[in-house]
Each structure stands twice: as structure tokens, then as C-alpha cells.
Amino acid sequence: MQQISEKVVAGLSVPVKGNKVHFFSGATLQGKKAPAGFGVRVTAGGTKSFVLFHRVDGRKYLETLGRWDENPQGGTLTVRDAIIKADKLAKDLKNGRREDPRPERTRRMQDGDDPEGLKIGGANNSALKPEERDPEQKQPGLLDMFVERYCLKEKALKSADQYASTFRRLVAPDIGDLPVFGEGRLRRSHIVDMLDEIEDESGPVMADRTLAYLRKGFNWFAARNEDFTNPIVKGIREVGTNARDRILNDDELRDLWAALEVVENVPACYPRFVKSLLLTVTRRNEAALMHSSEIDGNDWTIPADRYKTGIDHLIPLSAAACELIGEKPDGANGNSWFIFTTTEGAKGFSGFSKAKRELDKAIAKIRTEAGREPMPRWVLHDLRRTGRSLMSRAGVPADHAERCLGHVIGGVRGVYDRYAYIEEKRAAFEALAALIERILNPASNVEELAGRRANK
Template sequence: MRGKITKEAVEALKPGEIISDTNPTGFVARCQPSGKISYFYRYRDKKTGKKYWLGLGVHGDITPKRARELAAARAGEVAGGTNPLMEQQSQREEAQIAEKAADNTVDAVLDDFVKRHAQKLRSGDQVKRAFDDYVRPEIGDRSIYGLKRNEITKMLDKVEDKAGPVMADRVLAHVRKAFNWQAARDDDFSSPIVRGMARTKPKERARKRVLADDEIRDVWTALQSAELPECYRRYVKSLLLTATRRNEAADMSSIELEGDTWTIPGERYKNKLDHVVPLTAQARALIGEKPEGFRGNAWFVFSTTGGDKPFSGFSKCKKALDKQIAKIRKDEKREKMARWTLHDLRRTARSLMSRAKVPADHAERVLGHVIGGVRETYDRYEYLDEKRDALEKLAGLVDLILNPPANNVFRLEEARG
């Protein structure tokens, strides 16, 4: 029915009844079957000719006067060529997108990726450190839906300046995997990473760095003089004397030690097989005793928390170590030491074993490389004596490098072969 919408008229409506007002035209009050009375503005879109009902509010929440004011405002919008209902939907969609974006920052995605995927990998700790050290400080608070390629590029530029192009490519690989993982779970996300962002070619990423004798001496000297945790000094030396990888040594637990052998369990070794490392006297001296006050049965050997957790401050300590090496060389008026990584010590150990006349297949077994491929049966103690001999020769050569007899220089030259 037609009439003026007033409080009395509206409250007299019965379920299903409607009042159509003419001020403005299209302003209506409708009593729903439930008895609830709602205000609407009815209009026709000028462009499409389609009719719309735009809700203005519920009687009781707003007054008839306020509903009339809202209807007049919407009528003005329609007269100006705007479709107010479509505008409201668009605003709601934008608000939903904004709310979703706030919940999907790069930090949030990385957290989820690490929790659900990366922490299950053997390289999980490395992935997490790369995110923490290089990604989160630069783009962590950015929404993944607004992330631009140039932001990824700028982040990689900083990684390259700070840690070199190879590290930049490693960070890129980790972030690419995380973003692809997210894209597979999120219809609205498309990764901004594209081909051509890498800083090196695959062949260039294969490092060949081996420390020279004077560089080994510089590392040992700097380890003693730099401000470093005591466990880090022992840890770095162990990398060379056991030829193990960074995380394998960092996570060494007392439960893995038995007499003069260290068994790295397959679940945290690269080839997924248990790897037994014979410990020389030099290596055993780096392990130390049970931390004072530790009440458990198994403790982490290299720890700044009294054995409770394995050492993890790699980046900070490596910077302090490099700074001390640079100081030593500057004071002695020598050239700067070329960039090196902790993993280079493993490669250096392999080179030193060759210098010490260790048979190649024995040296490869020390590094955990299974000769001839993975067999159906695997004896963890196979070639244990040969590996022990190889590591004894390695330790002896390292001692000779660190303490070259002044009157027997020829012995070092002879060791070089």
C-alpha cells in the first residue's frame, strides 16, 4: 500500500504488508513473516535497467526519520549514475580482502610453512635461519597479496651484499618453495617470484673453496682471541677434524657418543644412513665433559645453554670470527682473507686427507659417501678401521699445519706431497 512512512504506520503493519512512500520514491517499509520490520530503498539501475532492493536498516535499530534520510541519500547516488548496492558489495569485498591480507603477512606464511613442512626436513634449521636472518627483517610484515617483484629483488640485493650471491640464491630457493607451497593452498595468491631472479648459474653455485694452510692457522688463532662462546671455538675445530657438516656437528648429543666413536643417526644424516665417526684424540678433546649441574642423561655437546639446547648463533659468531681474522691479517700487513664458510672446512678436510696419502675411497667414506650407491644391507661399522686411520692422518697433518717446526719446514712441504 502507498502512504507516508511514520512510526505509527510502520508499527501497525502485519506480516507480509508493505508501505511505499514517495518521499523519496522507492522508500519502503516491509514487515517480514517473522514480524520484523525492515526499511528498504527500491531503485532501477540506469545502465542495466535491473531492479534492486537496498536494505537501510531494521525498525527499532533506526527510526523512520533516519531511514528516510538514508533513502534520500541513496536516491541521490542513483540519480548521479551510481549503483549503491554494487558499491556496498565492492566495499565489503575490499574489506574482506584487507582482513585476509592482514592475516596473511609474509611472516605468517613462513611460520605456517616451517611448522607444516620445513621442520620435517633435514635442512629445516637452515631454512628457518635463512628466513629469520634475511627474509623477515625485510618483508616479514608485508601482505603476500601486495608483495611486488621489486621487493623480492631488493631483499636479494641486501643478502648478496651481506653474504654473497650464493647465499642470495639459497634464500631465493627457500622463499620460492614457501610461496609455491602457499599458492597451492590459496586461490587468491600468486607468487611474485619469476625466472631470472637468481644471482648465479648452477655451476657457479658449486663451491670449491679449500682453506690454505695459513688460513687454517688464522682461523685457529682468531678462535682463541675473538669474543666467542667457548663451545663455538670447539665446534668450529670439530668441523675440520671430523669432516662433518655444520648441523651434524652442531646437534651432536652425548647419547650419540660411545667410547671413541660418534654415531650420527640416519634421521639427521644426509644419506639417511647411520654414520659412524671415529674420534681422534684431538676430536675427543673438543667434546668436553657433562655440563656442571645438568640433571638429564643426554646433553648437547656444543651448547650455550648448559647442554639443554644445541648451539644456534652461527651468523653472529661467524661475523665475530671473520672480523678477528681480518684484524690479524691487517696487523700483519697481509691481504684480506677470501670469503669462506663453515662448510668449506669439510671440503678442506677432504683435501688434507688426500695430502696425507689417504686412499680416495677411504676419504669418501669418512665424508659419508656410500661407494657404489646405497646397498640393500648396510653395516655402519664397515671400514671403521680405515676411517679411523684416515682421520688420524688428518689430525696429524692439521697439527703439523698449526705448529710447523721452524727447523723442519721440509716436513710440511713433504706433507703437501
């Protein structure tokens, strides 16, 4: 019986040009048997991907399952994982559980772009490197088409890669999953919330640039589809007038925590992720990409290459924050995984907008049932600002609190004082966690205080 292994795949020959598919139908590995049509495609550049050959109505299709995780440029599948995925796909095809088994590229070539089900997208266009594209995005979105057809083909813009990168990093995680038409479609408020987050995390210049890119993309699509109306209107954002100072009060924090316990239709990691934003006073993307390699005991170091100041930032995790880390995902490879993940550790959490909408619904339900007014609009970055305010309330010295947020201290002290303030920051984060606990459980605090008074 034919065998396959990581070593076998590593030893597959590389063609001089084009690509070559090595089939391993019926090959076994650790008790898993590859279905008919399973193979490994090797390109002239040495990249190896797993594929499955199948037929639909007599037509032949070679569908890509994913890239081998031992490629020099990375990938998502081990050999065993690829066999399992191929076997599931083959069974779905056989039993009719898949509505359209054609690969995405084939569907686009044969059917064209179908407005029904079209989403904003932005994470899977051809201007991105293959490893940057989202393997879970099945259909190209509006922004993907804009980059591919307008930026790359019609205008051949030198800045096409900037458009693509901006959409992938800043737009797709927030509004990429929203439909262009129909129920739940993109609205102006979604764009405003997203721009607020971008300004808080990346600055007003980046927010304005993102808005300009979106406006051009939406205008391009509006010229092609008479049913689409560009939601970006004049005055949606004016430079220098969007600074936010929103801080959640105690009631809002209690409602938020209560909603995180009951919210539905969100990834299992989402409640832990949101709580971590407050307990570590970090920015959204910094927490979303928290990686096991960055954690040493109870200390989390965000590396300089993904921190806003360009300097390593050490966060001593409080006991409450440590509880949010969770266990190693079942499908994680080795000792390396993302903490907040929906892909068994392979990728950090994204899909912020969809989950945030579900969370807002849960908060609204709690307030409605209690006969209270709706919660004022808020964004995830408001939790960082709230955490800073709570530190002052907890008696943390301003200098220590600023270092907890990773702000660069100006003047002579900022340049020459190399003392890391680790223990001071540790005390500050514990004080923050303790205050949050008192806010969330005010009744128990009253009982504790009464008990202390009775014992005096």
C-alpha cells in the same frame, strides 16, 4: 608451608577444556622459594607450563616461563629451574631492570609491529608446533609475520608448514638474528653465503626452494613497508652454477685457528664447534646437533634420521677431536645433553651467521695487522671439503677417505661390502689430525726434523 615437586606437578589434574592455572606462591623445593604469582598452567591436552602472574601499571599479566621438561612432547624446565627463573624475573620487575615486562603476545596486541628492532626471524611463528619454536626469540621477526599473516591468514596456504619449517631449519640459524633496518642489517652477501651452505648440506633444489620462499616473504613485507627494499635481486642465484670448490690453504687454516683463540662476542662453544667441522669432516648441522647419546667412548655415530644419506654414519674420533667434546654442562639434566650448546645442553648450537661474522672480523684483524690481503670469502662447509683434501695429502686411500665423509660407495662393493672400515677410518682421522697439527705448528715440525737428522 606449601610444597612443590616434580611429583606434585605430574599429579596436577587436567581440565576437560581450556586450561587451568595452579598457583604455588611461596612453595619451596630444595631451598628455592617460588615468588608470589608462580604457577603451573595445565591445558586440556595435558601440557604443563610454568607461569608468573604480575602487574604492570595496574594491568594484569600471566607470563609463560617455559614448558615442563617431563611433558610427553618435551620441554625445557624442571620445577627447580622454573622457580629460579621466576624468582629472577620477579626481582627484575621489582627493581626496574626489565624495559618492558609485558609478555610478547600482549606487546604485539597493544603496540602492533614496531619496525625498530625488527629482525629477520623465522624461528617462532604459529605454523610451528610449540616445541619447535624458539623460546629465546622475544619478538616475532619479518618471516614470522609473513607466515602468520600471509601464509596462514590471508592465503591459507596448504604449504604454510613447509614455509615455516624451512625458515626455522635453514634460515633462522643463519640470518634470523640480523636486523631488517639500520646498522648491521641483512645484505645480499648474507643471503648468498646462506644459500651456499644450504646447497652444500641439503642440495641445490633445497637452496632454490629456500630462495623462492624468502623472495616471496620479502616482497610481501616490501609491499607493507615503504622503507624496506628486497635484497634479493634477479640473478642472485642461477641453478647449476653455484657449485663450490673452495679449499682453505695452510695460511688460511693458521689464521682461522688463531682467530678462534681470540674471537669475541661468540658463544664459548663456538671455537670448539668450528674446529670439529674440520677434524670430523662433517656438515655444519650434523656437528651442531652432536649429542651425548651418540658418543660411545671415542666413537661418534650420527643416526640415520639426521644424516644426509639416511644411513647411520660412524666417526672414530681422533684424540684431537675428543678434546673438543668438553665436559657435561652444569645445568644439563641426567646424562643427556648437546655437546655444542648455549643452553646448558638443552639445545644444539645455532646462530651460525652472527658468530661467523665475528670470526671473519677476527681473521681480518689478524691479516691486517700482518700487512696481508683480506681472506677470500669462505663458508663453514668449505672445512669439510678442506678436510677431504688434507686426507689425500696425508696419504689416506681415496676409498677410506670417502667412507670418512659418509659417501655411499657405488657399484657392487657399495651394495655387498658390509665391512665398516672402522679401523681404516680411525687411522684416516688420526692422519688428518696429525697433518693439521703440522700445518698449525710448522716451526716445531722443522725443529723436530732437524733433531732427527742430527741423531742419525
